[in-house]
Amino acid sequence: MRYLVAALSIFVASQAFADTKTQKIEELLRAQGLVDTWTQQLERGKEYNKQVAKQIMGQMTTKLAPNENFQKRFDAASDKFIESIASPWTADDMVAVWAKFYGPGFTEAELDQLIAFYSSPLAQKEIQVGRAALEKFTLHFQQLNQPLIEKATNQYMQDLQLVAKECNCAK
Template sequence: MRYLIAALTLFIASQTFADGKTQKIAELLKAQGLVDTWAQQIESGKEYNKKISQQIMGQIMTSLAPNADFKSRFDLASEKFIESTIAPWTPQDMITVWADFYGPGFTEEELDQLISFYSSPLAQKEIKVGRLALTNFTKHFQELNQPIVEKATNQYIADLQVIAAECNCAK
């Protein structure tokens, strides 16, 4: 029983330490402006997918003259495509993943120093570790996003083809 209590105490302490470390990393990322950058990247992704949707719709519509009902269905299919390509993670999720890649390189005390003294020699270490973490971080989210966009694109094209066939409105 003593070992169980000791193990539980150690587990709880490690979780508290990890959460504190993650909070410090979040504070550092906010100070560096990275959280805002990630939020902006998520929004840019949404805009890019909207642009892709409009391009595909433009291609489909060059050979169709749908009535109002089918035009509405095409628009709904476009909205469905755009919604299905939205990345399911938030900037907070990205902080957590970044902390997983980045956190092992620093102690809490070092993070405190980075937050307070970003121009110190320790900042040079942060840049080195950050660059390595950024490579893994970027790869992680690119790999996560690829199947989402592929699946949504395939479904979007299939939806448009069904609507076009039912429309029977070729020019």
């Protein structure tokens, strides 16, 4: 019985240690601005998915004039698509996974030092400047990539239409 109590005590203590370490990693990630960045990325992903759905819908319905009933069905299909590709993870989920992989590399004392550094005025300035630069950097490449995506999507739609026409397999 004593061994069971000792093992249980060690387990509880290790869980408390892990929870404290995870909390410190979360505090560090917040100080670094990564939690906000991940949250923004998830939101941008949702917006991007909506744009993709709208673009595909436009291409599919360009030669159609659906009545109200069919327009609602098209909209429902679009909503279903957007929902099906939405990320099921939150920024908090990402923190937990990051802590799992990142945590073993640092002691609690080292995490305390990192938190102190990233909470300093200079580090906070670097984070703000870096985030602003990253946003512009990302937008730059998104804009460069957009024509490529549009061209590839158009070609894909044409390829599908050609196959469908050649197939002559409509029900």
